[in-house]
Amino acid sequence: MLLSKMDLSGIWKLSMDADKKGRPQTFDDTIELPGTTSHAQKGRRNEEKLAGSLTDAYKFEGYAWFEKEIEISAELINRTVFLYLERTRVTTVWLNGEELGSRNSLNAPHIYELTGKLSEGSMTLTIRVDNTDYPTKGGHMTSPDTQTNWNGITGAIELQFYGEARLEQLRTYPNVLERSVRITAKLIGETATHLRISAESFNGQRVHKPETAEFQLKGSAAETESIDIVYPLGAEARLWSEWTPELYCLKLELLDERGQEIDVTESVFGLREFKPAGDKFEINGHRTFLRGKHDGLIFPLTGYAPTSVEEWVRVLNISKSYGMNHYRFHTACPPEAAFVAADLLGIYMEPELPFWGTVTEPGEENHDQEEQDYLIQEGYEILKAFGNHPSFVMFSLGNELWGSRPKINSILKEYKEFDGRPLYTQGSNNHQWVPELLEHDDFFCGVRFSRERRFRGSYAMCDAPQGHVQVDPPGTLTDYDEAISPSRLQVADGGEGGTKSIQIQYGTEMKTVEAEGEGGDWVSPLPVVSHEIGQYATYPNFDEIDKYTGPLKAENFKIFRERLEKKGLGHLASAYFENSGRLAMECYKEELEAALRSRKLAGFQLLDLQDFSGQGTALVGALDAFMDSKGLITEQDWRSFCDEAVLLARFPSYNLAGGDTFRAAIELSWFRPEAPGMVEVDWTLSSGEKTIGEGNIAAEITASGDLFELGGIELKMPNISSMQKMDLKLRLSGTDVYKNYELWIYPADVQVDFSGVHLFETLTDEAKTILAQGGRVVLMPNLSALQNSIEGTYAADFWCFPMFRSISESMERKIPVGTHGLLIRNEHPALREFPSETHSTYAWWNVVMNSRSVILDGTPSEWEPIVQTIDNFERNHKLGLLFECRSGGGSLLVCTVDAAKAAESPDGRQFLYSVLNYAQSEAFKPSFEIGLDQLETMIR
Template sequence: MISLEGEWKLQLDAEKQGQQFPFSDVITLPGTTSYARKGPKNEDVLIGALTEEYMFEGSAWYSKEVIIPDELADKACFLYLERTRLTTVWLDGQEIGSRDSLNTPHVYELTGHLRAGKQTITVRVDNTGYPTKGGHLTSPDTQTNWNGITGRIELQFYGESYLSGIRLDPDLSVRSVRITASLKGIAEGPVTVAAASFNGLATHSVPEQEFTISSSEFTIVYELGKDAQLWSEATPNLYNISITLKNNEGAAIDRYELIFGLGAFKTDGDKFTINGEKTFLRGKHDGLIFPLTGYAPTDVEEWLRILGISKSYGINHYRFHTCCPPEAAFTAADMLGIYMEPELPFWGTITEETDEGHNQAEQDYLVSEGYAILQAFGNHPSFVMMSLGNELWGSKTKIDSILKDYKTFDNRHLYTQGSNNHQFLPSILEHDDFFSGVRFSRDRLFRGSYAMCDAPLGHVQTDLPGTMKDYDDQIIPPDLRNGEVVDVEAGGTIQIQYGTEAKTVELGDAAGEWIPRIPVISHEIGQYATYPNYEEIEKYKGPLKAENFKIFRERLESKGLGHLAAKYFECSGQLAVACYKEELEAAFRSRRLAGFQLLDLQDFSGQGTALVGILDAFMDSKGMITPEEWRTFCSDAVLMARFPKYNYLSGERFTTSVELSWYRSGTPDNLELHWELTADSGTLAEGTTETKIPAGANYIDICDLNIDLPAVKHMTKSVFNLQIVGTDIRKTYDLWIYPEQNDNMLEGIHVFEELSDEALALLEQGGNVLLMPNPESLHNAIEGFYCTDFWCYPMFRSISESVNRPVPVGTMGLMINNSHPVFRDFPCEEYSTFPWWSLVQNSKSIIMDGVNREWSPIVQTIDNFERNHKLGFLFECQVGSGNLMVCALDAGKAGETLEGRQFLFSLANYMASKEFKPQYTASTAELQQLIQ
């Protein structure tokens, strides 16, 4: 092998005029023009994604002189370019050929073209005119449409005879590996195989075996023995397999070392299995976002770091959105035990040849790209699943035929038609091994959140907070469990979200409501946005710059709210974590679900700027939650309690069922649960329960608990702690206990629904007034919505408007001045917690744009980075000689709940006290401008 890494001559050719001499620049490869800061500086600034500082699109010519030693000149030789775009190669001016794979190495045979001494290799790389759009491989939303060559760049030399196309097929049942390869050069010869395990606690060496090969295409079976170590997420044991081709005298003439894992990732009914044991997929989406380079790393060490971070948060599965990672990612996943699912680079419509707009060339390319992925990476034990694309539409017959052909070609993996195909009218195809989606019909939802343009919304967005929700009745509705089929409307068109825009698609024929009988994965769950962290701007030291963050910060500062950015970030983040906890637990409570794919554990820096991660785009923690705490609701063993609400009356009975989702290897005979209910005053109740576990159980009903809550005179926050004794398996839930309350919490307080002459007169006379406008009557206000925004407001506002549907509310939780005396009887955090749910849902927040910066709401609703409204949920001011409190809350509806009455009680006590002395003085004109 001769490495070609290092300095290359460079000629940029944006207009595609052809090669020009002399070359005007140099570049270090592997790398990209953007990373090397080549070409004109980009004057455009993106708001919906990161901005590439030096963006070049067109042809780039790379040239390098290489010296070929005499002894290699007549050898078989291949030029290997690990990852690039569309390439054409010349050797000493003679064109060798072209390659167009976006996912796999470009390999050129140079045999017969080489001579000893100095020769010039020229590679033209074009990042325009792709056979397909390329999905997240070429998108400015993810790794950008870079130009260059990344990873290994080398000349590979072989002798007169060598092996090619080696394929490893594990056979768990007999502890062996079937080795298939082509023999180039001689037609026969001895091949020896040896293997030694690594990456595990135990070691295992397999004796060398010799096989006689008598044809150019051969298959041999290498027995690993009964002591063979198995590969799985829990025990990612691997083998180094050495395959040596010898001549008739016994001398080695070709040798390969390959990594191999003996494992079997299969399905069993509605679950996945690994080596015969059921497993639950805890997945994340990955779009190859790497802000410091703009392209995916190709070294194993970096992927070990990245995947290791995900694994520390309980992730055992990666779904690559319309892309396939480099080989280093699979190698790292092999070592860590992560189940990988690459996807064809397609997000569109698959058509039949007779359909209008049919693009046969594109479909042929996509199919060939799938075969290339299977051949390049299929030996990796971590490569267990494959998808045909993201949210595909079109011919189900054609899609299924592609699936069938792939499965015939390579049956080592499980296949699916795509991720969330035919979104509103999905069906399972004959050759689907598993199904990935978000709904089975309009109302059969198995995800916790949705965009307004895809309404109805999910339970995390709309339902009273509790821990009862699972998706079992959505996966198999009670009225369909006897095999009945309910017809649904067929035909017509529908407008859907498509990338950052909207698209009209044909619904096609309805298949009726159906019951899935293969594993179901919930697609792109979560999407709970957080406010930007502007301190992150300084981390973008590579080719991608956070100009969008700078614009968002300038917008906020122009509204006089820049000083609140850090609190917006912290408070929105805590609400997002709470939403994710409920989303994930609902998945773990669902006994018919096979797994989920988060979107995402990390921020997605494009498509409007979707800051949906608990990690930033660099895979660094945003400080919202530790990996240890996240794993309490995202792991191979998740302890959960089911109860309908978080708010309880003094002395009320707290009833809950405790259960355990268990996907660890082996099942204990019994386990011991210790539980306790604590408060600041100490332990309120505790107990221990021992449970026997059925062999092979994955869902364990531990016990039902009935706990009489203590009598309290003040609102009390308690913590319900659960722990499986002697393990790391634990869980905590916050509960709130309220004292007995009167029906009329505002007795003695002057309450007005509008800023009437009577209210103003009372204020002028020095009175105290509570203004509670009916939320429905307000125009200068934003609707109350407890859950944080979905994905990001600007993108989905635009999509909703284009398809004529309601736009999202777009808010991101509360920022609360919790040290204010108004909360003396309603103690709370600085951010949204469940006592606020019914208050927020029955309210509006008044837009206070333009008011004096000193007039700060006591409770402020956090707006998104596009609008940046100053939103007052609760605020006070002095008017004339009197004092005014404003809260656009439906007091009647709030008064129907414990937490609502307690809030009103606390509000009234504060207003009746001497502490009710607002610092800001507002004029009548200011108030009338706000209260519309």
């Protein structure tokens, strides 16, 4: 029985030993624990200013020595006692100078037995924490990109005192079919003869109390006895799931032969069955779709993961408000409090071993048996520490592993034999270009089965071909069903089998690995989860800098701001952030909808709902690193494409001409536990205040957990005289489920006529003569010959430019374009007949994808392009796609668009029509003047 706890939190003596010289003679400082040296601002201030991640203002690596005097009363001396350190690094403990051993788990509590070593009065407890020379690199458990390589002790620090009998290694195995729970444990001590079990449900609308049961123990004379019993909960037992996260508090009382209580143990469990079922997961017999969030334990105000349930409830509730029901922890395992909060809220958790590397076998090059043994043991520690939580439903061996498949498979097999409760996967996106399913996998997590069988919407340029969100004309027809389960298997490209070397993106660098065979010619019989989808970056929000009031400072943001200001563009910072962010959110919308349109997909793991602080600084979130909204999209609008019920419209294009027939198939992704029955969808298509069409679609759905076809919309577009934006609005009657799409319709008879303008590809002598005479010139350079320019691309930059520029250079592959969409002066008369938002919309797709933007660095800030491309925070080029000036005595309009290609689409024709009309109008009177010589150096 846990009779009592001695809380050791509070003030400890501190000595910091960066050189790891040994036990200090004196302690010259104090610190409040739990906490970290960085959070307490101990040690020398760090003068670094990192651009690729946040800067730890008090970074410390080495030995941190903590010492405290504890008072022991006489009644505690002979009790069983353990020192419990909830979360720390590599620890060594001394009691009154006697060394008690070391522990090195990064994920599980450090527990030391002090039984028989206590004496009455004051005793000196010394703990050394070392955050160097780990048996493994530690993934995101120790990375400066995430929670930092902190030093200290977080969470509970206590002495735990037990009675003469107790239960250890308690495990609970829920059985939904039989409405019971199997309980296994080790009974320590000889005095208990009976075990009484009771339970009471909580966290639901009604309380359920199963009947109390009493079991006779074997009564062996041995000190340790194994317990393995089944406790029935009854037919009215409550089930745990994302929809009804009802829990039971299990009470286990050890009784002596007189029926007297000698020990009580309490444990929380949930009655649930989470399993693969064909191409989906099932929870208690109901199909679910995983809407997952990547998590790297980023908490900028502390630099370490919280250990309070309240904070994790806050964080997980934010994710739930954005439609998430799943967390994948990248090379990390969160503290106990995270699992407790997930139990309460109904979040499906997937911790991961802290490993991002290659699994080798003895005799192979670079084999590290010590590291491998450590990692395997870490898995067991995670399972023992957190396996009873109903939210712990999945477990991964690491991130993007390479190496020995047989060894990886054997580790899976051993884990499943040890604890069969969670579902296991070999890792997240293992053997990225040549994946295989292993015998002991329960699900598959990756991004492709072959070069062509891709099931993600975006990829880094070094991993090209890229995804449909990045390169395909915008529409809503894409899904991944054919990629996941081809109607005709296609042989993957390259080679004739055997072993070959390939270059891959590996973490923040590149690596050459051995790829066996061709891969790609198999179909997974298990659920497929798409790995790290999204990664659409936004420009920094410099207003965020002041929020970093903890140990981590946004020196990277300050560096980016200084770079922008040096380019004379500091006044555009807010506009860059807001308009790049609007584009990123639209990219996420298509990415997530494509996943929901895929009947063969079991779920996705988003990277990320929040910004990622490191790896170059990847500002890829709808939320910032603090899990606060960036103001780019509301929770409700995000849930309109990421929730358990989502309306979807399939149509080929967002751009139509007058007289075209708009056709859309309306579908409903429904992953609520009960079938919706009869449903009605009200739809309207409107332009401003004018309704173009409206209607109602009714269908009866008698199942749940799938994508359902409801009906269609067919509507002929009106013949119009000017371009219009149209809003297609869908709403599921009687619910909060809705969807909005923006469409654009163009006059059908628009012609691109260059006859009324002086059009040139370069500033020829003739063009200069016209300008010298005060004339007007339109310059549309030949893009293939245009130097000093950046390629046009529509989608937001992937992850962050500095990281993938470096990787592409290392791999000798194409450098990413690295831009963040457009900043449009939509009030400018050049766009009078091409009405626009200030940010990129699908009306601009054909224009941008057939363009280059001229680098206008060094020109005055008052010269703002009509259409400017937003560059990334590393280059900060001033980029003009459409701009005007006075030069050489006349007026010049520069449009860096391939007119022939753009004119093939109604949207491209309309853009050219608007620009050319402007060039012939009296409104074409640019005020900014620049010399022809300077202009020619830029437009060359």
